[in-house]
């Protein structure tokens with residue numbers, strides 16, 4: 392195969408084309424990228440019980456709603472100490488299937504109600520070994536009539552594994568015959584960018600290193616809710632944590648909403664990501680049939696979105712800008728993209744979506760004419776007969792490797808009038824593997840080359856889902872997996888494909904002439920804004936090595952990064968990162984680079 396990459400001309404490519412789709416699924420938020428390490432810490436969602444807790448010493452622990460911390464958090468943990476008990480007693484929390492304990496500075500917070508004057512010990516200990524890795528003493532003076540807040544920070548030693556507990560203990564004698572109530576217990580490592588209530592660096596660094604440029608949040612299904620009442624409500628995710636009720640998320644577990652609207656925006660700030668805000672559009676995932684909200688009944692939800700937009704972007708003279716300021720954030724954020732709903736083409740959402748989309752669109756556009764408004768589907772039958780000028784559409788595709796490859800040309804003849812956001816895609820062959828595997832990752836690369844060649848209409852794209860806690864996953868095949876074992880964040884073969892594309896994106900798609908048709912080798916080229924760097928991306932969707940000669944006028948040497956492995960090879964919790972990209976350089980001979988592209992490979996040649 393001979394390729395000649397043009398060094399001039401071409402269509403503009405969106406510089407933020409590759410990014411992230413995030414929702415709390417697979418414990419990707421609570422227990423995942425969010426830094427707080429204790430599970431069920433506010434007894435939110437349907438967890439009005441002692442899940443993740445155990446008694447330490449001779450005490451009874453139970454959860455009740457007789458001692459609410461706040462209107463938002465009615466449940467608390469009662470630790471009842473029998474008459475005559477002595478020694479150190481209390482409770483433990485096992486975190487999200489363990490707690491990673493590193494040599495690091497940790498912070499812990501808790502609320503307590505009940506008469507107690509004395510020391511409380513916070514410790515990180517091995518669950519099986521009993522080894523103490525960290526200990527901190529907090530002088531507590533608390534009373535029966537109200538909750539009192541305490542915090543401490545301490546250094547920890549490195550634990551060899553993730554099978555650890557956080558414990559809180561106190562002097563039994565001082566409470567014997569009565570009880571103390573605890574709520575909103577928290578434990579954070581040093582967070583990403585050292586933000587209060589921030590992200591977990593072990594995961595955030597891996598996400599950041601991928602090089603994505605936007606963040607779509609907060610869903611996905613998790614935006615929609617099992618019912619209208621149970622949708623993701625922005626105003627329940629802001630302000631002090633004790634005022635956030637949390638909710639039963641759409642993936643079978645409680646969401647604390649500690650990773651809330653402001654935290655998402657800081658995530659964007661800290662990784663240089665463009666926020667793409669999903670807003671609820673009158674359609675939820677009610678089992679047994681959801682009736683979308685339409686007509687005048689939609690107005691309160693439209694008003695709610697306008698309030699949310701004012702909270703994000705309004706100055707401090709506005710009602711919601713002032714509210715934001717009251718939480719300590721005087722500076723508004725810049726928001727350029729809003730998506731109306733999620734997958735409104737599915738499950739009974741389609742018929743009413745044209746009406747619902749139009750109602751949200753028109754109200755938002757009138758107030759914020761510069762915002763790009765994205766429909767949650769590109770299915771014409773669900774959209775207004777004529778899309779409003781400037782509106783975009785979201786398209787999702789989870790499919791087999793063969794289907795993604797067959798869809799390489801999918802956007803060649805797409806209607807250029809409506810720009811597309813490929814808001815979720817991935818190769819999903821759960822019968823082949825529950826992890827991304829090399830053939831599937833190459834297929835994703837082929838599909839993405841099709842996006843890049845059509846960058847005039849495909850403006851944004853994100854793999855989904857982003858994260859999974861291997862111990863408790865609701866959706867197999869995810870980009871990055873983790874457990875609480877130290878260092879156990881596994882970047883999949885698909886992660887490295889995303890990284891190769893995101894880190895070598897360019898702003899102009901360059902023409903490439905070839906002496907053969909696409910398949911099994913596929914390609915696309917882009918150039919940097921100053922035109923000085925050319926990126927040629929190649930995918931070999933086949934089991935034979937391929938010789939490729941590449942001519943880029945004037946080039947004498949180039950960097951070459953290659954990801955390849957056996958067809959079914961995966962990076963997984965058992966095997967770790969067995970497939971990683973290999974970096975090298977190549978010299979041109981007689982004006983051409985002679986490449987040997989391995990079987991099942993994705994490669995990027997960078998000429999600068």
Ligand code: AHR
Nearest residue numbers: 611612613733734855856
């Ligand atoms: O990414 C998993 C789910 O797939 C998303 O929540 C939903 O939008 C899609 O159906």
